[in-house]
Amino acid sequence: MKKSLKVTDIMAIGFMTFAFFLGAGNIIFPPQAGLAAGENLLPAMFGFLSTAVGLPLVGIIAVAIAGGGWKGLTRDLPPQVATLMAVLIFIIIGPAFAAPRTGLVAYEMAVKPFIPEAGQVSLTLFSILFFAVAMFFAWSRGKLIDTIGKFLTPALFAVLAVLAVAVFLFPQGEIQAAQGEYANMAFTKGFLEGYNTMDTFAALMFGMLIVDVIRSKGITDEKTTCTYLVYAGLIAAAGLAFVYVSLFYLGATSSAVAAGADNGGTILASYVQALFGPVGQLILSAIVLLACLTTAIGLISACSDYFSSLTKLSYEKWVVLLGVVCAVIANVGLSQLISLSIPVLFALYPVAVALVALTFVRRWLPNPRLAYRVVLSVSLLFSLIDAGKFIGMDLSALNILPLFDYGMAWVLPTALALVVTRFIGSPESQSEASAA
Numbered sequence: 001m002k003k004s005l006k007v008t009d010i011m012a013i014g015f016m017t018f019a020f021f022l023g024a025g026n027i028i029f030p031p032q033a034g035l036a037a038g039e040n041l042l043p044a045m046f047g048f049l050s051t052a053v054g055l056p057l058v059g060i061i062a063v064a065i066a067g068g069g070w071k072g073l074t075r076d077l078p079p080q081v082a083t084l085m086a087v088l089i090f091i092i093i094g095p096a097f098a099a100p101r102t103g104l105v106a107y108e109m110a111v112k113p114f115i116p117e118a119g120q121v122s123l124t125l126f127s128i129l130f131f132a133v134a135m136f137f138a139w140s141r142g143k144l145i146d147t148i149g150k151f152l153t154p155a156l157f158a159v160l161a162v163l164a165v166a167v168f169l170f171p172q173g174e175i176q177a178a179q180g181e182y183a184n185m186a187f188t189k190g191f192l193e194g195y196n197t198m199d200t201f202a203a204l205m206f207g208m209l210i211v212d213v214i215r216s217k218g219i220t221d222e223k224t225t226c227t228y229l230v231y232a233g234l235i236a237a238a239g240l241a242f243v244y245v246s247l248f249y250l251g252a253t254s255s256a257v258a259a260g261a262d263n264g265g266t267i268l269a270s271y272v273q274a275l276f277g278p279v280g281q282l283i284l285s286a287i288v289l290l291a292c293l294t295t296a297i298g299l300i301s302a303c304s305d306y307f308s309s310l311t312k313l314s315y316e317k318w319v320v321l322l323g324v325v326c327a328v329i330a331n332v333g334l335s336q337l338i339s340l341s342i343p344v345l346f347a348l349y350p351v352a353v354a355l356v357a358l359t360f361v362r363r364w365l366p367n368p369r370l371a372y373r374v375v376l377s378v379s380l381l382f383s384l385i386d387a388g389k390f391i392g393m394d395l396s397a398l399n400i401l402p403l404f405d406y407g408m409a410w411v412l413p414t415a416l417a418l419v420v421t422r423f424i425g426s427p428e429s430q431s432e433a434s435a436a
Contacts (some may be wrong), residue, residue: 014235023295034251051194063207
């Protein structure tokens, strides 16, 4: 008789998955995009939801289809290439960018407003405390579902629900005209802004962590495990969509209370202050601290789990090492960290999207090994062009490429490579297919 999970356990795993995804970028980017999108709110929001909700959900489903692990996702790639891809993604979502960003956003939005003379010392002390707490919770993987799914996330979601209802009942301003690129290419701009959440990367890695959590509950059947993984992804996607829609509308109606704001954190803080008065900062601090802490726990745990499988260092030692590195990098500063991460995202995000797409069509490819090599190489080549353009390289000679002006030169070449490899390449022998 196959073991099954209770509904409460399924919901707890789903809430845990939602909490892992809902972190720093998920809170600070939608309000800023909503304010800039203005009257083009809907196309910008749908573009953002495509990459910030749709792709992570598809990524979770891809992990399920591939058997619940990175090896399944990359089985048609040379092992060294698959490992390098995984290490790069884990570095990005872990100690290099995403994890330190959780501590920085928590400090800037939840703690700094209460410190009269905030400076480098206060940031350093907070970083040490924040990541020490994250390390404490990440230390025991078996308790993640109980700690996050059953306690921290319901508290976070309750506070977010209060904010969402207040935003729609009491908007703080009129929706203004669209600004900048949102005036002419709102959907595309929103689509690219969704990269900043880094959640497609996270989906590929969190999928493995969630599989471990499901199996720790006694689920051994692979099909059942994958089914619960999909349920978790659907619950997380629904929660993320709810948060993004409310934050986009918050940004779009914030012109009267956040005039001149240059980032989403300032917009959100000003709005909450206008809605709730002095108690608003306490509400905002609760949202940001819970969201950033749960994501930091998930990122440190996922990275430690993977790196411990590659090295002789134990999971617990990696938790400590990564926590210390995150605390150090968090002292770089939020603006600098974001500016450093964007070109890296432009370069690697399309590769992750291509990998997910290949997972879904693999069964129809005559030679999966050839297809994976060709499609991923093409996506990387053209995404590097987009990244080079972003950092200011003179690539005007390449403006004949479709979607070059939109920062999406990789889309059509990657799609074409995917179509071509559907019809070329000798079918693998039965033994090769079985080995793959």
